[in-house]
Amino acid sequence: MPIPAAASDALARLLGSRFSQAQADRDLHAQSETAHAAPPPDAVAWPLSTDEVSAILALCHEHRVPVIGWGTGTSLEGHALATQGGLVLDLMRMDRVLDIRPGDLQADVQPGLTREALNQDLRATGLFFSVDPGANASLGGMAATRASGTTAVRYGTMRDNVLALQVVLADGRVIRTGTRAAKSSAGYDLTGLFVGSEGTLGIITELTLRLHGQPEEVAAAVCAFPTLDAAVECVTMTIQSGIPMARIEFVDADAARAFNAFSGAALHEQPHLMVEFHGSPASVAEDARRFGELAAECGGQGFDWATTPEQRAQLWRMRHGAYRACLALRPGATAVVTDVCVPMSHLPEAVAAAAADIRAEGLLGPMVGHVGDGNFHSQILVMPGDAAELGAAKRVALRMAERALAVGGTISGEHGIGIGKRPLMAAQHGEALGPMRAIKQALDPHGIMNPGKLIPD
Amino acid sequence: MPIPAAASDALARLLGSRFSQAQADRDLHAQSETAHAAPPPDAVAWPLSTDEVSAILALCHEHRVPVIGWGTGTSLEGHALATQGGLVLDLMRMDRVLDIRPGDLQADVQPGLTREALNQDLRATGLFFSVDPGANASLGGMAATRASGTTAVRYGTMRDNVLALQVVLADGRVIRTGTRAAKSSAGYDLTGLFVGSEGTLGIITELTLRLHGQPEEVAAAVCAFPTLDAAVECVTMTIQSGIPMARIEFVDADAARAFNAFSGAALHEQPHLMVEFHGSPASVAEDARRFGELAAECGGQGFDWATTPEQRAQLWRMRHGAYRACLALRPGATAVVTDVCVPMSHLPEAVAAAAADIRAEGLLGPMVGHVGDGNFHSQILVMPGDAAELGAAKRVALRMAERALAVGGTISGEHGIGIGKRPLMAAQHGEALGPMRAIKQALDPHGIMNPGKLIPD
Numbered sequence: 001m002p003i004p005a006a007a008s009d010a011l012a013r014l015l016g017s018r019f020s021q022a023q024a025d026r027d028l029h030a031q032s033e034t035a036h037a038a039p040p041p042d043a044v045a046w047p048l049s050t051d052e053v054s055a056i057l058a059l060c061h062e063h064r065v066p067v068i069g070w071g072t073g074t075s076l077e078g079h080a081l082a083t084q085g086g087l088v089l090d091l092m093r094m095d096r097v098l099d100i101r102p103g104d105l106q107a108d109v110q111p112g113l114t115r116e117a118l119n120q121d122l123r124a125t126g127l128f129f130s131v132d133p134g135a136n137a138s139l140g141g142m143a144a145t146r147a148s149g150t151t152a153v154r155y156g157t158m159r160d161n162v163l164a165l166q167v168v169l170a171d172g173r174v175i176r177t178g179t180r181a182a183k184s185s186a187g188y189d190l191t192g193l194f195v196g197s198e199g200t201l202g203i204i205t206e207l208t209l210r211l212h213g214q215p216e217e218v219a220a221a222v223c224a225f226p227t228l229d230a231a232v233e234c235v236t237m238t239i240q241s242g243i244p245m246a247r248i249e250f251v252d253a254d255a256a257r258a259f260n261a262f263s264g265a266a267l268h269e270q271p272h273l274m275v276e277f278h279g280s281p282a283s284v285a286e287d288a289r290r291f292g293e294l295a296a297e298c299g300g301q302g303f304d305w306a307t308t309p310e311q312r313a314q315l316w317r318m319r320h321g322a323y324r325a326c327l328a329l330r331p332g333a334t335a336v337v338t339d340v341c342v343p344m345s346h347l348p349e350a351v352a353a354a355a356a357d358i359r360a361e362g363l364l365g366p367m368v369g370h371v372g373d374g375n376f377h378s379q380i381l382v383m384p385g386d387a388a389e390l391g392a393a394k395r396v397a398l399r400m401a402e403r404a405l406a407v408g409g410t411i412s413g414e415h416g417i418g419i420g421k422r423p424l425m426a427a428q429h430g431e432a433l434g435p436m437r438a439i440k441q442a443l444d445p446h447g448i449m450n451p452g453k454l455i456p457d
Numbered sequence: 458m459p460i461p462a463a464a465s466d467a468l469a470r471l472l473g474s475r476f477s478q479a480q481a482d483r484d485l486h487a488q489s490e491t492a493h494a495a496p497p498p499d500a501v502a503w504p505l506s507t508d509e510v511s512a513i514l515a516l517c518h519e520h521r522v523p524v525i526g527w528g529t530g531t532s533l534e535g536h537a538l539a540t541q542g543g544l545v546l547d548l549m550r551m552d553r554v555l556d557i558r559p560g561d562l563q564a565d566v567q568p569g570l571t572r573e574a575l576n577q578d579l580r581a582t583g584l585f586f587s588v589d590p591g592a593n594a595s596l597g598g599m600a601a602t603r604a605s606g607t608t609a610v611r612y613g614t615m616r617d618n619v620l621a622l623q624v625v626l627a628d629g630r631v632i633r634t635g636t637r638a639a640k641s642s643a644g645y646d647l648t649g650l651f652v653g654s655e656g657t658l659g660i661i662t663e664l665t666l667r668l669h670g671q672p673e674e675v676a677a678a679v680c681a682f683p684t685l686d687a688a689v690e691c692v693t694m695t696i697q698s699g700i701p702m703a704r705i706e707f708v709d710a711d712a713a714r715a716f717n718a719f720s721g722a723a724l725h726e727q728p729h730l731m732v733e734f735h736g737s738p739a740s741v742a743e744d745a746r747r748f749g750e751l752a753a754e755c756g757g758q759g760f761d762w763a764t765t766p767e768q769r770a771q772l773w774r775m776r777h778g779a780y781r782a783c784l785a786l787r788p789g790a791t792a793v794v795t796d797v798c799v800p801m802s803h804l805p806e807a808v809a810a811a812a813a814d815i816r817a818e819g820l821l822g823p824m825v826g827h828v829g830d831g832n833f834h835s836q837i838l839v840m841p842g843d844a845a846e847l848g849a850a851k852r853v854a855l856r857m858a859e860r861a862l863a864v865g866g867t868i869s870g871e872h873g874i875g876i877g878k879r880p881l882m883a884a885q886h887g888e889a890l891g892p893m894r895a896i897k898q899a900l901d902p903h904g905i906m907n908p909g910k911l912i913p914d
Contacts, residue, residue, distance in 0.1 A: 071779040103697055103802035148643040157640050159649070160617070177891040180865030181798040183614050185603040185653055186885055187911060188893045191615070192649030196642055214697040240560060242670040283740050308660045341638040345560035373639040408637030416642045428643055432632040435900055437644045442899035443892055454644060 003087065003231040007063035010323060011045060011087070014055055018046040018093075020260070022115045029088040033323070033355060033392065034076050035382065036419055041068065041082030046090050046130045046261050050174060051398075053089065057203065058172030066451050067170075069189045070200040071112065071138030076337050077195040077418025079198050083452045089203060091140055097207065105211045106163065106180060110368050111140020111204050118209075125148060127211040129157035133414065134320040145416040146196030150319065153239075153372030154246045154278065155212055157414070162195050166206035170444040180208060193439070198416055201443045215246070215278035219288055220306040220315055224270045226299045228252060228355055231271040232348045234298035235371040240342050243290050245372050247276040249319055252355070254366035255326060262325035263318040273300070273371075274319055319368070326366040326379045333381040336393040339421075340404035341375040341413030351376055351406070361392045375413030400428070417454045425456045460499045460544065468502060468544070469770075471512055472812060475503040475550075486545040490780070491533050492791045492839065492847065493876055494775045498525060498539030507623060507631060507662040510546065514660065514905075515719045517544060524627075524906050526597030526656040528569065530734030533794050534875025536602060536655050548597055554578050555663065562668045563620065563637060568597020568661050569668045581819040587612035590871065591777040597661045603653030603872040608774065610829030611695075611703045611735065612669055614871070619652050621662035627901040637665060646791035650896070655873055656907040658900045672735035673705070676745055677763040677772055682729045683756045685709060685812055689726040689805045691755035692828040696801050700747050702829050704733040706776055709812070711823035712783060720775040729821035730757070730828075731776055733769070776825070783823040783836045790838040793850040796878075797861035798832040800869030807864070808833055811857050817847045832870030859884070874911045 003011075003021075003340075011019045020026075026040035047053045060067045066086025069132035073080060083086055102125045116131050116136045129187035131142060133149035133440060141147075143165070148157035155161070167190075176186070178191035200278060235248055235405030250273045251259070259265040275291060277284045290302065306312045327333060341348045351367065357377060358365040369376025378400070380393040401411040401424050411424045413418075426433060433455070440447075441456055459534070460468075460478075468476045472744025478485075479561045483497035504510045517524045530537060538547055546883045552569035559582045566575060573593045575586050588599060590606035598604075599851075601624070605614035622633030635641070635648035651658060662703075682688035692705055716722040732748060740900070749760065763769045775782075784790060799807045808824065815822040815835060826833025837850040837859070858868045858881050868881045883890060890912070897904075897912055 016771060063724045071724065077692060101800070101802065103693075104800040105697075106800070146646075148640055148642070152640060157642075159646065160638075169892065173888055173891065175892060176887065177889055179798075179867040179885075180800040181832075181861075181867045181870065182801070183605055183609060183798060183832065183870055185605070185614075185871050186577075186867050186869040186878065187653070187874060187882060188658075189616065189646075189653055190889055190897060192646045196644070196646055201645075240562075280740075280743060282743060283737075285740060300817075310620035312831040341636075341640060343558070343563070343615075343637040344639070345558065375638075375640065404638075410636040410638045410643050412643040413638065413640055414642050417644060421643065425644060428636075430633065431630055432634055432647055434630065435632060435647060438899040439645060439650075439896055442895040455652035 002085070004063050004064050006375055007059055007065050008043060010059050011056065015045055015052065020044050027446050029070055029090065031073055032078050032081060033074060034078070035227055035336055036078035036081060038081050039083060039214040041088040042085045044088045044090055046093050048093055050168065051205055053168045054172045055172060056089065057168050060448050061446060064417060064446050064448060066448050067445050069144060069203050071141030072114065072135065074135035074137050075141065075145060075418060076415045077420040079416060079418040081419065082418060083430055092138065094205065099143060100125060102127060104180060106209055108207050109139055109207050109209060111207065112138050114138055115142065122211065126214050126330035128214050129209055130212050131158055131161050134323070139207055139209065143195050143204055143207055144199050146195065148370065148373070148414040150247045150249055150370055152370060159192060159195055162207055163193060164212055165191050165194055165204055167194050167202040167204055169202045170446065170449050178208065188333060198414070198418065198454045200340060200440060200454050201449060217281045217284040218276065218278055218312065219284050220276040220312045222272055222274045222304045222315065223295050223300045224268045224272050224302050225268065228271045229348060229352055230298045230369065231273055232351045234273060234295050234300060236344055236347050237294050237351050238291055239372055241290065241294065243287050243330045244277060246278040247274065247373040249274040250369040250371040250376060252367040254329070254364065255322060255368050258325040258329045259318050262328045263321055272314060322368045323379065326414050327381065329366065330364060330381040336380040336382060336390070337415065338378045338397045339412045339415040340400050341373060342404050342407055342409035342411055344374050346409065347371060347374050350403060353403055354378055356401055357396050361396055363392055363396060364420045365396070367457050373413060374409070419453060422454065422456045459542070460522050460775050461520050464516055464522050465500060467516050468513065468516055468874070469472040472502055472504070472509065477501050486527055486547065488530055489535050489538060490697055491535070493535035493792055495538050496540060498545040500544045501545045501547055503550050505550055507625065510660055511624045511629045513546065513630050514625050514627060515612060517905050518628045520902050521905060524599060524659050525907050527591065528595030529571065531594050532598070532602060532871045532875060533591035533907060536873060536875040536910060546825050549595065552661065557582060559584060559804065562639060564666050564668055565598055566660065567688050568595060568664065570596050572596060579668065581887070583671050585671050587665055587669050588615055588618050591780070594688055596664055596666065597782060600652050600661055600664055601654065601656050605827065605871040607704045607706055607773070607827055608789050609815065611829060616649060616652055618667045619648060619665055621665035622648050622651055623859065624651050624658045624661055627903065627906050633788060635665065650664065653909045654693060657897060657911050660710040674738045674741040675733065675735055675769065676741050677733040677769045679731045679772065680752050680757045681725045681729050681759050681763050683727065685728045686805060686809055687755045688730055689750050689808045690755060691730060692749050693801055693804050695748055696829055698747070698751065701746050702732060703735040704731065705829040706731040707826040707828040707833060709824040711786070711821065712779060715782040715786050715823055718774050720778055720784045728825060731772060736802060751785050777824045778853055780836065782839065786823065787838040791839060793837040793847070793854055794872065795835045795841060795854045795857050796832060796869045796872040797865060797866055798859050799861050799864055799866035801831050802830050803864040804828060807860060809859055813847050814853050814856055818853055819875060820849055820853060821855070830870065832868070876910060879911065879913045
């Protein structure tokens with residue numbers, strides 16, 4: 001259903017050339033990183049202010065036009081795809097740092113600012129924004145999808161690092177949630193409700209983020225393990241022992257091979273852990289020593305320390321490039337990416353079962369993971385158009401999710417639901433889908449906010 | 458409006474002697490720690506299971522009977538008072554530890570279990586539950602009010618330490634929220650929504666809590682400062698410097714006097730900080746040294762170290778007894794307790810302005826605070842029936858709240874809204890009250906869940 005003329009005329013009057021129904025603009029917003037079908041929206045708008053977002057939503061509410069928020073387009077679950085047509089709201093021109101308050105360890109930003117741009121701005125302050133999903137994603141998108149990544153094991157996810165929001169509701173009303181205080185027990189936690197709501201309840205137009213002091217000392221290393229089991233067992237022992245890891249990332253032998261081919265790494269084609277320690281020189285040395293002992297017990301060997309900032313940057317660039325590197329293992333392939341997260345004691349069995357299942361289906365699915373949280377991914381490579389392969393990949397993904405649910409885990413540790421995980425929502429939430437639907441209905445009665453995402457039909 | 462006979466007959470059939478309309482039972486549930494009027498409910502029920510809570514709520518939903526959850530009755534904002542009559546649901550017989558999973562650092566508990574009872578059960582595991590509001594409160598009540606306390610600066614509040622819930626909704630439906638995984642991005646954060654909802658959206662019948670490893674080394678100390686400003690300035694510097702304090706508590710000269718009189722302490726009648734460090738022996742020594750340097754810069758002196766577990770227990774028992782100790786400063790008095798929380802950089806001015814205002818009104822209002830979070834309390838002592846004094850205390854409390862809001866803080870850091878802070882909700886949340894009301898209406902259409910609390914009329 002195209003946008004009614006009354007709405008598109010009003011939007012054009014409001015936004016001028018920042019409203020477009022041109023095919024080229026629509027196609028630019030019809031891209032997915034993963035195997036989801038990506039139809040173009042009917043139109044694209046580039047607002048510059050909260051007032052404009054409010055006016056746009058009021059119009060779309062009146063005319064029942066779907067509204068889909070768009071950031072960097074790096075979602076892996078098709079969150080920003082206009083599967084029911086409508087208007088894509090591209091927030092990337094709202095990309096300013098509004099305020100940095102070093103004494104409060106806080107920054108106020110617009111949603112289109114990326115995490116790397118924020119960290120550039122913070123350099124002189126001695127502070128940094130910790131959440132790091134790999135992609136240089138927009139902070140609004142990261143909040144909307146409750147992103148996390150490599151450092152969540154130490155500094156938390158977006159849930160923990162968003163203190164306050166400005167949100168435009170479906171009908172154009174503008175609200176502020178949360179406060180600048182470190183904690184609050186004043187009413188319903190609307191900030192927590194909008195974080196992870198994937199644009200289905202409103203559009204985030206400002207964020208107050210928690211910052212952290214740059215650690216005095218940082219040390220990073222990569223270490224090889226003889227088997228996948230040994231590497232994962234080392235993670236579980238490390239977390240249970242309480243060593244305050246800043247990062248602890250798992251990489252399987254296929255992923256190591258991909259890094260060698262794509263990033264010029266020289267890793268043994270074995271499972272690895274990539275670790276980082278933050279703290280004072282003394283505490284980093286102690287943490288590294290304790291971790292080293294546990295790794296040795298598990299057969300870890302060949303610690304390769306990244307001692308300079310440049311070496312560390314290279315190490316994490318390699319890790320962050322995992323998605324592209326693994327795709328390159330099979331030219332022309334796209335990916336079905338899994339994202340389960342399980343309680344720590346179940347991590348070894350969950351990773352082992354996934355690996356066995358991928359092998360049994362004859363698939364290539366390199367595995368990486370933020371295993372300090374119990375979160376791991378398989379990136380199952382499938383050729384576009386090969387229905388049998390796609391079916392096999394989806395079966396594997398489904399069984400991973402089912403096994404995660406059976407031990408009290410979640411179908412999504414950090415990628416969110418979007419389109420891809422909707423069929424699993426009932427299995428995870430059961431009766432709790434009822435209140436989710438009631439909240440959606442209460443805040444978006446016409447169902448214009450990112451329809452077809454998160455909540456199953 | 459008394460409970461309709463059809464409802465009370467059905468409740469009596471369901472619960473036998475665990476349903477009572479006797480005056481003595483009603484009066485036992487008509488008590489407030491603070492200056493709120495405390496009318497008795499029409500009846501009291503003591504359920505033993507989730508199924509019973511579900512059946513009770515279904516009946517009350519059908520017959521439009523208000524339902525008020527009750528734990529230890531230690532709320533300071535009248536949360537559990539039956540201000541509109543109805544049924545008090547006393548959850549204290551649902552007090553079991555259901556499961557402890559040391560490898561996952563988790564425990565499942567029923568809502569009537571108290572935090573001290575849980576920590577007793579955890580002793581042999583080397584783990585502890587961190588949230589510590591002072592009172593030996595029920596864990597269900599702590600979740601419902603988003604409690605925090607002395608250790609939140611290090612380990613977080615109930616928001617951070619509740620992973621999953623079982624909740625009975627207003628109409629008796631039973632849902633599970635959250636998972637046992639360390640993080641999840643699968644749908645709306647219902648756990649976060651129910652934590653802090655003060656019984657207005659449903660009744661919590663099970664909690665999955667995050668546990669922490671007992672620190673290898675603990676050190677605690679109390680230190681005197683020449684002025685209130687100096688003590689608070691030291692807190693701000695400490696937090697900004699990133700020293701990982703396990704506790705950092707402020708006590709003013711009046712509170713020190715109360716501890717001397719009531720707890721047999723021998724403090725100078727000056728402002729003090731009470732601090733605690735957790736970690737390895739080396740890190741505790743380093744943290745204590747760095748804190749000591751900052752304290753000395755601010756004029757702190759006379760560090761009194763509590764080196765044995767017994768001495769530490771005595772120190773924190775004294776701190777936790779602050780409420781009773783301060784009440785005893787003025788026999789017969791009750792209290793208006795304030796609970797603002799401000800961004801760290803505004804803490805010194807906020808505490809100083811509050812102290813000046815209390816003095817200017819001629820009131821006695823000892824101050825204590827979880828100042829590492831920017832959260833502080835004045836316990837303004839008023840004689841019951843003295844309307845002028847109560848009016849003055851409320852004016853002071855209002856101005857503290859207004860000043861907190863003016864710098865982006867909150868009207869309640871940890872005590873919640875209940876009855877007492879409802880008149881301030883509009884000032885804090887503005888338009889965001891709209892979605893709060895919509896959510897309440899969506900989940901509790903007949904308004905039976907703890908009516909008259911949290912959301913203003």
